[in-house]
Amino acid sequence: MLTCPTRRTFLKMTGGAAVLLGLGGALTVLPRKALLRPPGGQDEAAFISRCLRCDRCRSVCPTAVIGLAHLSDSILDARTPVMKFHLGYCNFCNKCVEVCPTQALKPFDSKTVKIGLATVQKDTCIAWDSRGCMVCLNACPYHAITLDGQGHPRVDSHKCNGCGLCEKVCPALVMRSYIGGNVRGIVVTPISRKGDDSV
Ligand code: SF4
Ligand code: SF4
Ligand code: SF4
Incomplete structure (x- = not known):
């Protein structure tokens, strides 16, 4: 049998929802700075919706140029792969694309791709x-x-x-x-x- 929530429970529920909505709103309006993605990840909308933060691309990169974005970049970007050129450089070997399980990093044409x-x-x-x-x-x-x-x-x-x-x-x-x-x-x-x- 369904029971009506007490006023206190109701306020707790709606308050929680408001906080969530507020947080969601803030996340939506907070500007995300552009990040340098591995080759094949330049369509940012497609990339961010597909990346599992699984770290496979980073672990396979032979030049160790892939690092991780931090919470300070944005909640959405945290632990996604970013290029750190003080660590290495990209030789367009394609290994990161090959191991990406979701095609967040898509096959690219090495003659035309531009990381930045x-x-x-x-x-x-x-x-x-x-x-x-x-x-x-x-x-x-x-x-x-x-x-x-x-x-x-x-x-x-x-x-x-x-x-x-x-x-x-x-x-x-x-x-x-x-x-x-x-x-x-x-x-x-x-x-x-x-x-x-x-x-
Ligand atoms: S293409 Fe090769 S060198 Fe470039 S980021 Fe991917 S794994 Fe690293
Ligand atoms: S392999 Fe693909 S899904 Fe995994 S962290 Fe790298 S880009 Fe994201
Ligand atoms: S100028 Fe451009 S292509 Fe040449 S080394 Fe620097 S990033 Fe690479």
Whole structure:
């Protein structure tokens, strides 16, 4: 037999629902910053709805470039795979796609896929400070970096696929660490946050 809830129980139930609704609302309106996903995960809506946070992609990556997003990124993104180019770079080997059980990471065309876009950081790039550094230019496998007339690196956005090797090898972090620097001179950013330094 159904019984009517007491007023106190009713208030508890509706209060709980309001909290949940409020939390849901907050989750919906909180802005999610763009994250760098492994190749094949660039359709963010499809990716986030399919990723199981199972960690298979991260465990199989031969260059250890895949890390985990944190709660501070957003509740929705926590423990999803993100590219950490201070750890490694992407050689587009396809292994992460092969092990993904849900096709959150979809098969990609290695000739056209773009994880992100490298952008030169004028404040930290050694070449912008004192000229002479060409580490990223020499490392880029896709010849996407050239020097302008002042010896500053420039990124060709058509050639750069966001592999992250330039960020991985950039020495600015080490050389400036004694004055508190913690950012490399070139970083890969999501396409939606394209920097001004790409050409
Ligand atoms: S394609 Fe290969 S190197 Fe790139 S993230 Fe996937 S497993 Fe790592
Ligand atoms: S393998 Fe696929 S489902 Fe598992 S964490 Fe990676 S992207 Fe998500
Ligand atoms: S991320 Fe860096 S190394 Fe990779 S293609 Fe772009 S400019 Fe070249």
